[in-house]
Amino acid sequence: MKIKRGQKRMEELEQELASQYDLHFDNEQLLQEALTQANYLNEHPEVEGNDYQRLEFLGDAVMQQSTAVYLFKRFPDWDEGRLTELRIAMVQTRSFAALSRELHLDRYIRLGRGEELSGARQRDSLLEDIWEAFIGALYLDQGQAVVMRFLEQILFAKIDEGFFEQFVDYKSKLQEYLQKDGPVAIKYQKLSEKPLANNDQIFEVEVMVNQQVLATGQGKSTKAAEKDAARNAYQQLTTSAEKK
Incomplete structure (x- = not known):
């Protein structure tokens, strides 16, 4: 029953991503992996696959590169210092937790029981990692062009809203x-x-x-x-x- 319920929740997330952002995963296993914490796998040996950490590593690099390319093209008159300043503000991991919540990824993370009881589902540090893992999964499944289109919707559009000001000291x-x-x-x-x-x-x-x-x-x-x-x-x- 737990596996079936988990599959149903993945279907709910996929429907939400498709309706709101026109995102479609061909490999559902990548999406599941991006949302799976290590303790969950320890407690469910019947579940195959990996936790999110390798995808997090990839997603971090994809976020850095995608943001740099976007800023380089959008602001042709800016010097290196100004571009770097905004890029750093945009890829601050604190902003990634907010984006995870906006995408409702927090609802679908597969957590171990102890982590669930400790409130990890709302822990910013975990949500930051999950965002990067999600981007890594999307990159592997759909490629850079889809990642850029998605980031233009949910991330780059926030530049003009002043969203990243809150993360600048x-x-x-x-x-x-x-x-x-x-x-x-x-x-x-x-x-x-x-x-x-x-x-x-x-x-x-x-x-x-x-x-x-x-x-x-x-x-x-x-x-x-x-x-x-x-x-x-x-x-x-x-x-x-x-x-x-």
């Missing part, structure tokens, strides 16, 4: 930029804290270097407002430098 980037010629004093200072209608609060923070205000930012926490201020300052400084 702008406070560190601003610090590196400001201290490239030597140490400077960087300070974040809260300016205000205002209540919102839904019982949330909005914080406003300014970032200063050597007592000079560079930019302000807002967020629903002091930390979020500091990141927003750092992002505004970094983008203003780098944009100004490019124009010179």
